[in-house]
Amino acid sequence: MPRIIATASSLPSTYYEQTLLAQTLEHYIASLERPFEGLWLVADIFKNAKVRGRHFAIPLDSFYEPLDIGQGHRRMVEERNALCANALSRLFEKSGVAASDITQLTSVTSVMSIPSVDAEMMNRFGFRRDLKRAPLLGLGCQAGAAGISRVTDYLHGHPREAAILLGVEMGSSIWAGPLQRDLEHLLEQLQRDSAVYPVILSQVVAASLFGDGAAALLMVGDEHPLATKPGPRVVDTRSVFVPGTVGLMGMNMEDAGPRNVLGVDVPEMASRTFAEGLGTLLAEHAVDASRVAHWFIHPGGPKVLQELQAATRLPDAALAPSWSVLHDVGNLSSATVLHMLDQHHDANGAKAGELGLLTAMGPGFSEELVLLQW
Template identity: 40%
Template sequence: MRVPVIPPDAAAASPAPRLPPAPVAATTIAAVHTAVPPHRYAQEDLTEPIGDLCLAPGADRVLLRRLHVSTGVRTRHLALPIERYAGLGDFGRSNDAWIEAGTDLGAEAVTGALREAGLEPADIDLLVCNSVTGVATPSLDARLVGRLGLRHDVKRIPVFGLGCVAGAAGLARVHDYLRGHPGDTAVLLTVELCSLTLQRRDDSTANLVAGALFGDGAAAVVARGRDAPGRDGDGPAVVATRSHLYPGTGHLMGWEIGATGFRVVIDAGLPAVVRDHLGPPLRAFLADHGLTVDDIGAWVCHPGGPKVMTAVTEVLGLPDDALNSARRSLAALGNMSSVSVLHVLQSHHGARRPEPGTWGLLMAMGPGFCSEFVLLRW
């Protein structure tokens, strides 16, 4: 399935002012590839079928329909044809579907990223694999080693629990690894099949929001250490990273895990938390590198939802179009949890890359409540 690549903003492609000297890159992003399932639906074609799943017969659908219109999502891809969801029945069947579809999508994403980077599976030294929408032992990364032809001594790190922040946090941890192993090449794989967590006969606002907002997909990033063999490519360098947890906010986002699987927790107060807490740590992070918000020419932001993106724009004083690449990703594919920020990053590769010397900030937020910042330079 060919994934639509969103064009970056005009503002994101322009060189930023007052650029400090370029640092020696410890990590270079060689390729990003997003894969989505073949089952693509217009948002309006999902509203009533999702209502049939989540609501009791005859229930009022006013809120459901309003949410489907207001999310900013136009199309989404689902792991299964929509008519199959009613027959999943329990968590076991949903999780089996996650393993099957997730392994297929993960293989497609990694294969595409390696091809774009000009590398072979045997070139990979580390595979980090994240998902928060299913569980498996052996993990997805273990299942992919033989299928993709990775070396039997490849290092693997399966990650669970980071949610939407994992695309940014995973890239940050890959960078940490490559700083200590500069001759290595690593792959970050994120696989999120959010539709398989949808709770049947659950009319909670959080479940209805999830049914209106989230889509399914996978993304892989190939990252090279400073001394790794291979071509340089046209991706940015990772300059620095920072993590930040917001105390007292752990109840705002996550899962309640029970007999029916993963029941989503999304608090309506999240945009207010972003407004109250995002600005100071982000500005401090930039200041440590001699930068300000105005120096960032490419904003690579996880598209959590319209209200969250508006809060980010307002608290940082960004131009109205600064997060347009994230909004286009949301419209085309929905919120794919950890996959989405990597899809936005993909839009800044190839012919659409920013001018050399442009500073970028890749950022995401997720359960904890937390944020992750990755400073980039093209």
């Protein structure tokens, strides 16, 4: 079975307390001088997100005079590349493996660029020229878990090889112009159409959750020389897709730029698909949830975690790592579960034979689950 033998994370040095972010957004909306009866809700929404603060690679220095779309995108790609390079440098340092030893690189992100981020990293590190690259785009928060599954599939067919999964997200990029332009546009629309009101609140909710970060995993096939090193083996994976739900969650490109889509049914849908996938995956291995000692559940937000726990009756301890990462750094989208694995790996928190369950939900609507064993 493929094994995860090293992990690394990279978070921007700039960290903003949630209260400051709420005040910044509240003051901006007020400065637009458009009637908006929901202004008082901004502080409550940010407080209810259960986030203490978030790392931003793009500071708020130009929040009131944001970059245009082209400048903002170039800045986002530049900062994304720096985060990825830092994560990979740490991974190589921690593992002792060289970039030239890697034969496959899978990257997951919502930051669109052509060429993709893996090509950028090939120009910074000594990767092989015949490296097999697999950039995955459009899976949203689910991408970190799905990336582990897809690298596992590759290593099953190439058991003597080593591969890297790289995940990176830039939640702060929304604050670099798209959020301001979109809110201004929506508040103008609101004067003519009251149906826009919940859309505005949805954007405030999204603005309260997402942060920046990158994480990388080194995985090897079971015939690789490093396959005996400590680390969790990927026992099995499971994908769950719900037809007819493509509009429930994701990101649309509007006139003002990208806009997050977070439907009100996301928490209930996430809990349902997770319960379905978990039951099927564990049953196939004759394992009860009580035997899973380590949980890496993507914290989409407080309501997602609450609905998920209610649907599965998991103990508080199973959700504790999810609440912790949400509180400390917010939702890192695809990088979240990879960052959680890195924290767990550094803490040496598993004994041989113990099971783990990693999962994340995303647009589609869909869920990816990974069963691990140390």
